[in-house]
Amino acid sequence: MKPIPLAEGAYLRLLEESDANELHALIEANRAYLARWLPWASRQSPADTEQFIQRARKQQADDDGLQAAVVCDERIAGVVGYHSIEWVHRRTSIGYWLSEDRQGRGTMTAAVSALVDRALGELELNRVEIRAAVDNRRSRAIAERLGFHEEGTLRAAERIDDRYLDTVVYAMLAGDWRR
Numbered sequence: 001m002k003p004i005p006l007a008e009g010a011y012l013r014l015l016e017e018s019d020a021n022e023l024h025a026l027i028e029a030n031r032a033y034l035a036r037w038l039p040w041a042s043r044q045s046p047a048d049t050e051q052f053i054q055r056a057r058k059q060q061a062d063d064d065g066l067q068a069a070v071v072c073d074e075r076i077a078g079v080v081g082y083h084s085i086e087w088v089h090r091r092t093s094i095g096y097w098l099s100e101d102r103q104g105r106g107t108m109t110a111a112v113s114a115l116v117d118r119a120l121g122e123l124e125l126n127r128v129e130i131r132a133a134v135d136n137r138r139s140r141a142i143a144e145r146l147g148f149h150e151e152g153t154l155r156a157a158e159r160i161d162d163r164y165l166d167t168v169v170y171a172m173l174a175g176d177w178r179r
C-alpha cells in the first residue's frame, strides 16, 4: 500500500518493524486511556508490540489485510487496520486507536474512511464491519459519522479487565458507500 494522505499533512502508511520502539512508547504513554476499551492495552510489553508488527507484516504478505500507522507531524499517532479479510464472503472489519492528545480533529474518521474506500473499492469487498462497546461513544461516533448501519448488539461479547461488555455491530455494504 502506498501512503494515503489525510488532512493537515497526516497520512497512513504500513507499519514497519523499525516502528516498534516509537509505537510502544506511544502505547506506554496512553496505556490507561487505551485500556478502557482495548483488551491488550493494559499488559502490552515491548515484545508484544514487536510481535504485533511482525504479525501485521505477515498478514499483509498473506493478503489478509493490513495495519497502518496514522502519522501526524511525522510521528505515529495511532493505528488503524483490517482485522483480517474473509475473501469467501468478501468482508472485513476495521479496528483503530489514536493517542489521547490527537482526538477531536477528525483524523481517525478520515483514516477509517480511507480504509473503507480501499476495502470496498480496490479490494472489491462487499462488507466492512466496525464493532464498538455500547458505551464507547467516540468509537461509535466514527461509524455513525461515516454512515454505517447499526445492525444490533451482541451481549457480553468483549471482556475488558474481567468486565463483560455488550458490543454494537455496524456495517457498510459496497452498494451503500459513497465514493
Ligand SMILES: CC(C)(COP(=O)(O)OP(=O)(O)OC[C@H]1O[C@@H](n2cnc3c(N)ncnc32)[C@H](O)[C@@H]1OP(=O)(O)O)[C@@H](O)C(=O)NCCC(=O)NCCS
Pocket (backbone or CB within 6 Å): 033, 034, 037, 038, 096, 097, 098, 099, 102, 103, 104, 105, 106, 107, 108, 109, 110, 131, 132, 133, 136, 138, 139, 141, 142, 145
Ligand atoms: C475511538 C477514537 C479513535 C476516536 O477518536 P476521535 O478523536 O473521537 O475521532 P476522530 O479523530 O475521527 O475525531 C472526531 C472528533 O473530531 C471532530 N472533528 C473535527 N474536524 C472533523 C472533521 N473534519 N471530520 C470529522 N470530525 C471532525 C468531531 O466533531 C469529533 O469530535 P467530538 O467527538 O468532540 O464531536 C479514540 O477515542 C480512541 O482511540 N479511543 C481509545 C481506543 C478505542 O476505543 N478504539 C476503538 C475500539 S472499538
